[in-house]
Amino acid sequence: MELQARNLIGAASVQGEGEAFTAFDTGRGEERTPQYRSATSELLEQACAGAHQAARVFADSDRALRARLLETIAANLGNMEDAIVVHATSETGLPEARIRGELARTISQLRLFSGVLTDGAYLDIRVDDALPDRAPPRPDLRVINRPLGPVAVFGASNFPLAFSVAGGDTASALAAGCPVVVKAHPAHPATSELAGRAIQQAVAECGLPGGVFSLLFEAGIEIGQALVADERIRAVGFTGSRKGGLALMQIAQSRTEPIPVYAEMSAINPVVLMPGALAERGADIGQAFAAAQTNGAGQFCTNPGLVVALEGEGVTRFIEGVAQAYAAMEPAPMLTRGIHAAYCEGLSRMADHAGVRIAAQAPEGAQFTSRPTLLQTNAETFLGDDALSHELFGAASLLVMCRNEAELHRVLHSLEGQLTGAVHVADSDLDAARAVARILEETTGRVIFNGFGTGVEVADAIIHGGPFPATSDGRTTSVGSLAIARFLRPICYQGVPQSLLPADLQDAALARLPHRRNGKMLLPE
Amino acid sequence: MELQARNLIGAASVQGEGEAFTAFDTGRGEERTPQYRSATSELLEQACAGAHQAARVFADSDRALRARLLETIAANLGNMEDAIVVHATSETGLPEARIRGELARTISQLRLFSGVLTDGAYLDIRVDDALPDRAPPRPDLRVINRPLGPVAVFGASNFPLAFSVAGGDTASALAAGCPVVVKAHPAHPATSELAGRAIQQAVAECGLPGGVFSLLFEAGIEIGQALVADERIRAVGFTGSRKGGLALMQIAQSRTEPIPVYAEMSAINPVVLMPGALAERGADIGQAFAAAQTNGAGQFCTNPGLVVALEGEGVTRFIEGVAQAYAAMEPAPMLTRGIHAAYCEGLSRMADHAGVRIAAQAPEGAQFTSRPTLLQTNAETFLGDDALSHELFGAASLLVMCRNEAELHRVLHSLEGQLTGAVHVADSDLDAARAVARILEETTGRVIFNGFGTGVEVADAIIHGGPFPATSDGRTTSVGSLAIARFLRPICYQGVPQSLLPADLQDAALARLPHRRNGKMLLPE
Structure with missing residues (x-):
């Protein structure tokens, strides 16, 4: 063509x-x-x-x-x-x-x-x-x-x-x-x-x-x-x-x-890693995270830009899983030169931050390619600098280490509205995950368990939206x-003759359409 | 108490x-x-x-x-x-x-x-x-x-x-x-x-x-x-x-x-009087209009502030009906001194307008009472002065006389968003009313035939709203x-364990609630 x-x-x-x-x-x-x-x-x-x-x-x-x-x-x-x-x-x-x-x-x-x-x-x-x-x-x-x-x-x-x-x-x-x-x-x-x-x-x-x-x-x-x-x-x-x-x-x-x-x-789509899940399958979650983070060279609105976890051995295994996945990846070109330049600049700024270090990073690739990176900081540093919660478009995420649940909740509460929020749990985490799920419910459009926000299903039961500034209309x-x-608004027709009603509102059409009549929901045969 | x-x-x-x-x-x-x-x-x-x-x-x-x-x-x-x-x-x-x-x-x-x-x-x-x-x-x-x-x-x-x-x-x-x-x-x-x-x-x-x-x-x-x-x-x-x-x-x-x-x-809720309806029952419509206009001393958001009609004998009978109704009315006190003062001032300004005259008016009452008034102008004057289409809160309406249907449509097209739009018809008017109904549909929240917007039914099938500036969100x-x-927003729960779902989303609750499952609408027994 x-x-x-x-x-x-x-x-x-x-x-x-x-x-x-x-x-x-x-x-x-x-x-x-x-x-x-x-x-x-x-x-x-x-x-x-x-x-x-x-x-x-x-x-x-x-x-x-x-x-x-x-x-x-x-x-x-x-x-x-x-x-x-x-x-x-x-x-x-x-x-x-x-x-x-x-x-x-x-x-x-x-x-x-x-x-x-x-x-x-x-x-x-x-x-x-x-x-x-x-x-x-x-x-x-x-x-x-x-x-x-x-x-x-x-x-x-x-x-x-x-x-x-x-x-x-x-x-x-x-x-x-x-x-x-x-x-x-x-x-x-x-x-x-x-x-x-x-x-x-x-x-x-x-x-x-x-x-x-x-x-x-x-x-x-x-x-x-x-x-x-x-x-x-x-x-x-x-x-x-x-x-x-x-x-x-x-x-x-x-x-x-x-x-x-x-x-x-914009959104950074927090991912919370609960201790039981990390103990059970920390490395696997790390691999899955890296796959989600680098999908489309990280250029997804639902990209997991923030990972929050409690300090402990499980996190080490998570990071190892991420690093292992990174090592096996081909560097992918980014969408545009401008997006690539902004990504490189943002990544440098994060890496140069006094309280941030690189936890895992993919090898450098050809020009205009993304370099998947997991940065790491602690809750105190994160909570002390708003810039660390801004979206960095591309495959770069910040892992925030928390000393206890209260700190983890503070990190989540500090975030702006998000498209998605995910939490990874084992059965032993369910009680503690309840409070996390509630915070995510209040601040996101989609709450995910044991998954990542990338890959938005096209379905009836999906929401790709969320509180400001994830979207302008949550x-x-x-x-x-x-x-x-x-793209619709409801209009009321009062006493309007049949022939002047929109076709779908006329008596003849109603039998073929779901509708509520005199308080009762009616479905077509 | x-x-x-x-x-x-x-x-x-x-x-x-x-x-x-x-x-x-x-x-x-x-x-x-x-x-x-x-x-x-x-x-x-x-x-x-x-x-x-x-x-x-x-x-x-x-x-x-x-x-x-x-x-x-x-x-x-x-x-x-x-x-x-x-x-x-x-x-x-x-x-x-x-x-x-x-x-x-x-x-x-x-x-x-x-x-x-x-x-x-x-x-x-x-x-x-x-x-x-x-x-x-x-x-x-x-x-x-x-x-x-x-x-x-x-x-x-x-x-x-x-x-x-x-x-x-x-x-x-x-x-x-x-x-x-x-x-x-x-x-x-x-x-x-x-x-x-x-x-x-x-x-x-x-x-x-x-x-x-x-x-x-x-x-x-x-x-x-x-x-x-x-x-x-x-x-x-x-x-x-x-x-x-x-x-x-x-x-x-x-x-x-x-x-x-x-x-x-704000809204002025246009009422269109079609020739057939006026010929058939002009005086009755006038009486009904006066009742709607003076309901609550005219202090309704759905008050009919604008009447639009084609020149002709029927309009005279409509005005006579209004005047007759006014003559039988008790003056009613308005809500506040401030509202009364603004009403009096607005009414004077309208009555003093070079192109506007009083077509019918109730007798003057005690202090702070409303004085129901029907003012009259022609389409040219109306279209030439934006101020004539501003809401005047209280029992005062402007009748706009049009020489032909095209002018009548121009008057309707010139209006801002409205809560309601009404049209009075006889069977002979239905063809001509179609174009009017379409304009009202595009600019109002409720299209009314042979009635007035006052008296908003509390029901499933009602809209009390409309395009800006009738409301901020049409x-x-x-x-x-x-x-x-x-006051609601939809939230998606992806892979969330039953015990952490909102109660109404859990499997046990679904049987008792209307819901859409895998593309099919299901109603409780």
Whole structure:
């Protein structure tokens, strides 16, 4: 498939006229071709106008048609697999197996939301029938979730497919019935283009208005910021840095009409190692930890950046396990030169810290590769320096040694909101783990026993979210079927004639949809 | 019941040491006794500390116990009915029947949430069972809604019971398992005290920690603002002015950790009169409109402040109906001197507007009473002056005459987000009403046919909310069973041992709760 290096504005492909940029292959150490040109404000205007024009038709489209749209995108992506693998591995430095796996995940995410649409429970339909003889009479009341309107989605650097152009934010927004304007991440424009064309083509194949989807390229940040400020945009999905997320939140709050921003930002995802678990299988946990930490060169939002344990012999075995795993690893290139530079700098700063030392480290690799490292400090040092709890994006984690449980609890209490919190236990640890689990429950979106946060299952029973600053809105998730809720709002219809109700709220539709009627939950046969 | 005029700090009653204030009886034109003293920052600190300490126990309390708490509050309020009527009528100028009705509503709201707790669907439980043989294996995944933590609630001036100390925000937050710190509205301290004591007593009767509920009095705004800024507070419920709501949003966003603010602010709730309906029953609609507009002296958030109609004979009959209804009305005292003064000033400003005239007006009444008024202008004037679309709190509405449907649509499109939008139709209007209904759907929380927004049903199928600035968060409602969702967030438990799961997520509990398991919705027998 030949790359066109054009912005996708609804059904059209348009050459940008802004700043030019290219991706960089960190694995080969070379600039890629073709050159992409940033969208100008004129293209942004066209994308937003198209989304706005398409919003009503798309909101009123059949769920079955939107399910077909998602299935068609999934199929189109599947057909492009080889091209996607070529470009995505080169643009991200990630290995082929990971890209194939991530593409499969992206496709299954789209299909999950197709299933959500068929099921219909996400509509949360409620009907309270009219009571004309009551004093005062009760009118017919119906509530249904409706789409918010056009959504801006920002592609993430670290998941060129699953959290990017055709990723979870786009899939859930399209499922909700919201047109999407994506601002591609400049680190992987070719992968973005391919995914964007898969969507653009699917929109056409399903006979939907082109404005349902647009894709803008940009080297910088101005067009992305203007997108969030545009009054036609009604919600924002973002996965990226804390600085970027906070900036978008600020823009969204400063609008004449503020809009929700679902920003997934920074997290260090504490892992607590309980003494019984360490005594039983310290080295194994160390091996498993190293595998989780170095997955995707450590460039996961759920990467275990903090390990907390009580002093003792078990910890030594854990460190040995980590070191052993590191020794057998191939150095992996990082996503971009910028991310690699920030990683190296952060790692040096940590290692140079007076109270921190290196407990285990992988051998040095070629340029732009990550060097998996486990640093070590004690609770007192950790609690005395906020900087030690900041995210260091990449394969670097800090092991904090605690003298007793109280100190361990203080370390956990000192943390900001997190995506995940994990605890490794043996049966003998269960009593002591209760208090740890409670702290993690209050500060994270997902509490994990005997596992790590990396590898977020795409499912009904998943939350990929968490209290600020892990995300901007801890009441939501960006992975799993519940993610659709971010782009909906409930509307009440009081005494509205059948023919003017949304199709799913009409009497004829209710028998086929789960709904609550006069206080009772009813499921279709 | 003797008034104590004290702040309720958990189980204790404490004399404030801040600014003194009294309520004013607008019906009798006199200051009331006793004097209340504002809480100081020391009492605020105690209230927040108590709420924080109680949060964990309350979050883990049985749903049945919280249901009992709500039922006990309801019963305690019922036992105080006569005392509440004496004080609330005097503090608000509202008639006895309205106060008795509002108390019944408040009690039924508490009982609604007791039913929500018994039902358990609000937990939105999701279970995806472990798949140990899959590659990679899937761990046991469970999601449940958990309480956000302590909630700050601000009493509204216009509903001294249903949107105040023991109102919908408090009922839904307590149901969710969140401790509540209420900042009473200074216009009705005695009513607030009684409701607060009903809750304080119920908390004790149910053996819950006192910190589950506190009530702070304040003449000014500093303590309320500090309450929203307090890091232990996790969400805010507010009903009041746009200025007040925006200020709280700003404080909440500026915190180290921003929190959600559910502020219900201003709305003018457009009412569209279609030609067929006016021809068929113009005078009747006028009478019904006047009744809705003057309900509670027009001091409803859902008050119909804007009427939009096509020019024609039917409108004349509508105005005649309004005038006829006005002529038969008793002037009603307004809530406070301040509200009355702002109403008079706003009414004068509107009446003095070059393009506006008075179409119908009730006779002048005694001091502090409202003077129901229907003003009239044309679409061109309305569209040319933003000030004409601002809320004027009280019984005053603006009728906007349009020359054609396109102009009528322009008027509707020009409006900000609203709580409700109503359209009055005859069968002959249905085609033309479709476009109107669509505009209202996009800009309001509740679309009403042949009715008015006043009288918000407490039900499953109700939304009392709407796009900004009607509320700060159009994805939620402050009335009805869905209101509980504002104070919850979903948490995922991955591979967590049964004994460490929240009770409702354990296998033993699932059979008695609606939940989604492996993609299938299951209801208890």
